[in-house]
Amino acid sequence: MSDLASVLPVPPRALPVQRRRPAEALHLRRMRIEASDEELMLRYGRGDARAFELLYRRHRLPLYRFLLRQVGNAATAEELFQDLWMRVVNSRGRYEARAKFTSWVYAIAHNRLMDFYRGNGQASFLSHEESESVLEDTPAAELAADLRLDRKRAVERLLAALVELPDAQREAFLLQQEGEMSIEQIAAATGVGPETAKSRLRYAVAKLRASLGKES
Amino acid sequence: MIERGDEELSHIYRDAEGPRPPQRVDDNILAASQRVASTVRRPAGFGFSRRWGTPVALAATVLVTFTLALMVFERESGLDTMARKAPRTAQPAKVAPPEPKRTESSPPGPPRAASPEKSPSVDLPRAAPPAAPSPQAATRSDRVQQHTVETALSGERRATGQPARLPAIPPGVEILRKSEEAKPLPDAQRGFDAQQPIRPAQAPAAAPAPGANTLRESASAPQGAVSGLASRVTASEAKEREKWLEDIRRLKSEGKATEAERELAEFKKRYPDYRLPEDLR
Numbered sequence: 226m227s228d229l230a231s232v233l234p235v236p237p238r239a240l241p242v243q244r245r246r247p248a249e250a251l252h253l254r255r256m257r258i259e260a261s262d263e264e265l266m267l268r269y270g271r272g273d274a275r276a277f278e279l280l281y282r283r284h285r286l287p288l289y290r291f292l293l294r295q296v297g298n299a300a301t302a303e304e305l306f307q308d309l310w311m312r313v314v315n316s317r318g319r320y321e322a323r324a325k326f327t328s329w330v331y332a333i334a335h336n337r338l339m340d341f342y343r344g345n346g347q348a349s350f351l352s353h354e355e356s357e358s359v360l361e362d363t364p365a366a367e368l369a370a371d372l373r374l375d376r377k378r379a380v381e382r383l384l385a386a387l388v389e390l391p392d393a394q395r396e397a398f399l400l401q402q403e404g405e406m407s408i409e410q411i412a413a414a415t416g417v418g419p420e421t422a423k424s425r426l427r428y429a430v431a432k433l434r435a436s437l438g439k440e441s
Numbered sequence: 442m443i444e445r446g447d448e449e450l451s452h453i454y455r456d457a458e459g460p461r462p463p464q465r466v467d468d469n470i471l472a473a474s475q476r477v478a479s480t481v482r483r484p485a486g487f488g489f490s491r492r493w494g495t496p497v498a499l500a501a502t503v504l505v506t507f508t509l510a511l512m513v514f515e516r517e518s519g520l521d522t523m524a525r526k527a528p529r530t531a532q533p534a535k536v537a538p539p540e541p542k543r544t545e546s547s548p549p550g551p552p553r554a555a556s557p558e559k560s561p562s563v564d565l566p567r568a569a570p571p572a573a574p575s576p577q578a579a580t581r582s583d584r585v586q587q588h589t590v591e592t593a594l595s596g597e598r599r600a601t602g603q604p605a606r607l608p609a610i611p612p613g614v615e616i617l618r619k620s621e622e623a624k625p626l627p628d629a630q631r632g633f634d635a636q637q638p639i640r641p642a643q644a645p646a647a648a649p650a651p652g653a654n655t656l657r658e659s660a661s662a663p664q665g666a667v668s669g670l671a672s673r674v675t676a677s678e679a680k681e682r683e684k685w686l687e688d689i690r691r692l693k694s695e696g697k698a699t700e701a702e703r704e705l706a707e708f709k710k711r712y713p714d715y716r717l718p719e720d721l722r
Contacts, residue, residue, distance in 0.1 A: 274478035278471060289462045303466050310470045314477050380457045383450070402454050430447050437453070 262326030270317040277317075281310065284327070287403035288334060294387060294399055295338055305341060309334050324413065331404045331414040335396065342392070379437055386436030394429035397422055682712060689721060 260268070260276070262283065268276035288309065293302035312333050320329070387395055393415075400411045412422035685708055692701035705721060 269474070269478065272478050274475040277474040277478065281467075281470060281474070285462060285467070286459055290459055293460050299460070303462060306462055307466055307470060311473060314470075314474050317477070376453065376456050379453045383453050384457055387454075402451060430450060433450055437450070 263322035291399045291403045327404050328410045386433045394425045397425035398429035
């Protein structure tokens with residue numbers, strides 16, 4: 226038992242958790258490794274608060290970054306983030322493991338973002354039309370050589386370009402990067418067809434690449 | 442799906458220093474989740490009741506239905522009435538002893554404490570010489586009531602055919618009784634009216650020992666009513682005994698030796714532990 230505990234990986238960042246007994250800590254570690262997101266959510270639905278803690282620990286950073294990159298404001302992102310997790314908490318009894326937890330939770334995030342955009346009168350997300358010309362003008366997979374060397378500059382350019390992206394394209398890119406979702410999952414989370422999701426992602430990637438390829 | 446160039450893009454994106462949610466947001470969310478989970482948590486017996494609730498309810502329903510059906514069936518077939526009649530007829534013979542016969546002089550409603558069923562401790566299997574009655578008890582001689590008590594006691598004895606069961610007498614009480622036996626009778630008790638006729642046959646076959654009664658009543662102090670009654674019984678018993686002895690003396694003096702012997706024998710039989718006076722020994 227102790228050997229197994231020593232082999233188990235340590236979480237990347239430990240949340241402030243109350244001191245636990247060794248058996249309980251071992252159970253938590255096993256659950257952290259073995260249990261899927263869906264299982265954890267179902268356990269939380271049955272009243273296991275530790276399952277939710279693990280779930281939260283797994284997804285808090287990607288979800289927060291997703292929201293922050295989308296709205297561009299930390300205070301708003303925090304509000305949306307908190308509201309998103311409260312929706313997860315309140316949906317514990319209705320959750321069914323039909324789809325991946327990430328698809329479900331990012332769908333909630335997407336809907337929350339839609340509400341936010343509508344409330345702020347930002348209709349660009351819904352009416353944006355992708356420009357084929359931008360896609361065609363951008364050379365594929367060609368990044369400036371100096372940017373490969375200077376990662377810090379590359380990151381800054383990429384983040385700046387990300388802000389400039391249309392909301393739908395940025396969302397598709399963020400869902401892919403933060404949520405590690407496939408085209409189908411992105412389509413399911415955002416409520417569009419796979420082709421639309423694929424198109425948005427392609428435009429986003431092409432524009433970001435183009436921004437990195439430009440000499441500042 | 443992700444091309445090689447896109448992978449490079451991903452690497453660059455992930456090199457970006459990831460913003461983190463503030464600590465207070467983490468705390469708020471986790472606290473809310475735990476608060477909700479604690480309300481969701483069910484009591485320990487919930488699973489058991491959910492699992493066994495339905496079968497137990499069904500079994501209870503079947504049992505009640507069967508019992509009701511059986512009762513209705515019994516009532517209709519008459520088994521129930523027969524079963525009820527049987528104990529009803531047997532009940533009086535089993536529970537209630539025969540009511541003691543009241544003499545003509547006994548009042549219609551004797552005191553409740555004098556009932557033999559209610560005060561079994563009044564009777565004793567062996568007679569003992571009477572203890573010296575207290576002056577108060579001697580002066581308060583309610584003859585009618587005493588006679589009723591006597592009759593009731595003897596009646597109980599006749600009904601049961603054996604001495605009434607009594608709780609064990611404490612050793613201290615036994616010592617007291619023996620010391621009382623050794624005491625001579627007081628003079629005041631000996632001198633009584635000799636005009637009363639001798640009625641040994643009317644005396645109860647085995648009257649309770651008055652001295653023992655007194656001691657017994659003193660041992661069971663809370664029964665105040667029974668104690669007073671017993672003292673009265675003792676006084677009347679002593680008087681009756683003295684009358685009897687006086688009659689025997691008179692028979693002797695009149696020359697009726699046979700009758701006197703017979704009466705004396707009867708007296709000894711009646712009071713075997715009584716110490717006879719010198720002139721009658």
